[in-house]
Amino acid sequence: MRLGVAGLGLIGGGVALGLRDRHEVTGYDTSPEARSAAQARGIRTVDRLVDLLPADAVVVATPLLSIVPTLEALAARAGGAVLVELGSLKAAVAELAERAPAGARIVGLHPMAGSEATGFAAADPAMFRGRAFLVVPTSRTDDGAEALAADLARELGGTVTVCSAEIHDRAVAAVSALPLAAAVALSRVARAAAPLDLAVAAGPGLRDATRLAATPTELALGLLAAPGLREHLVSLRAAIAELEGALGDDSALRALLERGRADRP
Amino acid sequence: MRLGVAGLGLIGGGVALGLRDRHEVTGYDTSPEARSAAQARGIRTVDRLVDLLPADAVVVATPLLSIVPTLEALAARAGGAVLVELGSLKAAVAELAERAPAGARIVGLHPMAGSEATGFAAADPAMFRGRAFLVVPTSRTDDGAEALAADLARELGGTVTVCSAEIHDRAVAAVSALPLAAAVALSRVARAAAPLDLAVAAGPGLRDATRLAATPTELALGLLAAPGLREHLVSLRAAIAELEGALGDDSALRALLERGRADRP
Numbered sequence: 001m002r003l004g005v006a007g008l009g010l011i012g013g014g015v016a017l018g019l020r021d022r023h024e025v026t027g028y029d030t031s032p033e034a035r036s037a038a039q040a041r042g043i044r045t046v047d048r049l050v051d052l053l054p055a056d057a058v059v060v061a062t063p064l065l066s067i068v069p070t071l072e073a074l075a076a077r078a079g080g081a082v083l084v085e086l087g088s089l090k091a092a093v094a095e096l097a098e099r100a101p102a103g104a105r106i107v108g109l110h111p112m113a114g115s116e117a118t119g120f121a122a123a124d125p126a127m128f129r130g131r132a133f134l135v136v137p138t139s140r141t142d143d144g145a146e147a148l149a150a151d152l153a154r155e156l157g158g159t160v161t162v163c164s165a166e167i168h169d170r171a172v173a174a175v176s177a178l179p180l181a182a183a184v185a186l187s188r189v190a191r192a193a194a195p196l197d198l199a200v201a202a203g204p205g206l207r208d209a210t211r212l213a214a215t216p217t218e219l220a221l222g223l224l225a226a227p228g229l230r231e232h233l234v235s236l237r238a239a240i241a242e243l244e245g246a247l248g249d250d251s252a253l254r255a256l257l258e259r260g261r262a263d264r265p
Numbered sequence: 266m267r268l269g270v271a272g273l274g275l276i277g278g279g280v281a282l283g284l285r286d287r288h289e290v291t292g293y294d295t296s297p298e299a300r301s302a303a304q305a306r307g308i309r310t311v312d313r314l315v316d317l318l319p320a321d322a323v324v325v326a327t328p329l330l331s332i333v334p335t336l337e338a339l340a341a342r343a344g345g346a347v348l349v350e351l352g353s354l355k356a357a358v359a360e361l362a363e364r365a366p367a368g369a370r371i372v373g374l375h376p377m378a379g380s381e382a383t384g385f386a387a388a389d390p391a392m393f394r395g396r397a398f399l400v401v402p403t404s405r406t407d408d409g410a411e412a413l414a415a416d417l418a419r420e421l422g423g424t425v426t427v428c429s430a431e432i433h434d435r436a437v438a439a440v441s442a443l444p445l446a447a448a449v450a451l452s453r454v455a456r457a458a459a460p461l462d463l464a465v466a467a468g469p470g471l472r473d474a475t476r477l478a479a480t481p482t483e484l485a486l487g488l489l490a491a492p493g494l495r496e497h498l499v500s501l502r503a504a505i506a507e508l509e510g511a512l513g514d515d516s517a518l519r520a521l522l523e524r525g526r527a528d529r530p
Contacts, residue, residue, distance in 0.1 A: 033496040049413075057429040075404040085521035132465045138529045157416060161465045174458035184525030185504035186447045191528035193439035193497045200397045200426045201436040202530035203377035208473040220522050221515055224508075232458045233509045237419035239450035244498045250486055257485050260449030260478040263456035265468035 013123025277326030400415025
């Protein structure tokens with residue numbers, strides 16, 4: 001099918017590279033450098049968003065705050081194209097769908113994959129393989145649109161779970177926003193506490209535990225707006241305080257360690 | 266040289282495999298299965314700890330709580346062999362050195378490398394390449410013993426930093442114990458907060474952020490005895506509370522995110 005990709009960063013670039021052998025892929029990015037980088041890897045590009053149309057589907061993989069404006073710009077003239085948006089939070093898309101033009105077809109899709117890297121240069125379709133993709137229908141998602149989003153996920157090597165925007169956003173609060181916030185706090189405290197240069201003293205443990213603190217700032221700000229995050233941070237402080245209280249009591253610590261291990265994904 | 270390795274788990278196994286082409290390596294473990302696994306990979310083993318002697322050096326890579334008893338058993342009859350212990354905390358070894366027999370040569374060494382895997386089967390000398398090794402002299406460390414420990418670290422592909430037991434243990438509190446405790450707390454809260462099965466919803470972010478929660482329990486209990494951990498956990502709760510207070514204020518959040526990123530190792 002004719003497939004447009006709006007936003008040629010890490011995610012959109014990976015989608016374009018991963019699907020170009022199956023579909024007639026055309027890319028667009030506001031940045032001429034991103035368009036050039038995609039062209040250099042053999043992706044056809046256009047110079048204006050609306051030139052991705054006509055198409056059978058357009059994947060919207062812009063930064064989170066640009067998802068709704070991009071959908072609005074496309075929905076007005078999509079002519080039956082399915083708009084598949086890959087944003088990290090879905091509440092605003094659900095709202096947009098309620099007021100979208102007649103005939104608009106909008107469906108959410110979220111690959112649970114990522115990296116602290118950014119830009120087309122870091123794009124690699126292998127990042128999607130074996131990952132869960134959440135398909136998030138809107139009020140403007142028909143069966144064909146939902147099936148199309150699920151097909152794209154499977155073509156990228158992912159597995160499909162369907163959920164509502166509300167469930168999706170609560171899941172993101174727990175699995176993305178909470179660990180991001182924890183990593184930001186941990187990074188700062190570990191640096192202040194270490195009596196040796198971290199370049200010397202830190203092993204892979206602290207590096208992995210703080211990797212999410214390297215999330216690009218705009219994405220991080222978007223994620224930190226996830227619903228329920230404040231309550232999760234309160235719970236995290238309580239769980240840390242419980243560990244503090246157990247220090248020196250090996251049987252209490254053992255129970256907390258075993259629970260933490262069992263609860264890991 | 267003749268090099269004994271006491272404790273053939275992940276770390277001792279990696280040391281034995283990584284040094285057997287350079288030295289005459291003999292291994293010992295209390296577990297017959299571990300000895301068999303080492304033999305199967307071509308490591309000569311003995312059935313009693315003391316049969317590692319006579320030697321030029323013995324690397325002690327037992328579980329943390331067994332380090333001091335093992336050093337005591339070896340020191341009485343080491344006959345000039347350098348005892349290089351790889352424990353994750355050094356205060357108890359410093360104490361032991363003070364009361365060790367005349368002529369005992371004891372030096373600490375700590376590779377800042379690890380994995381949630383355990384046992385000889387998971388041992389891989391590549392885990393040490395490019396890693397920092399902290400050399401921790403005791404009151405029974407002469408120049409030759411210190412140089413020997415540093416040489417072993419470099420032969421394993423690591424870099425060497427010398428520090429005191431006190432600095433070492435404070436560093437471990439910051440770079441190992443603190444992120445371990447944070448991972449244990451995060452794992453539990455994320456599981457409770459997620460409205461979807463984590464096997465579906467969790468991407469690599471949460472997995473990496475909670476990896477240390479899979480630390481084997483006995484090692485984790487040892488690490489959680491690191492000095493100053495309680496204060497670091499109080500600081501971590503304060504840093505999380507500061508993030509909570511900044512939610513909804515993008516300029517305040519941006520400053521905290523940038524600091525967290527800058528403070529990463």
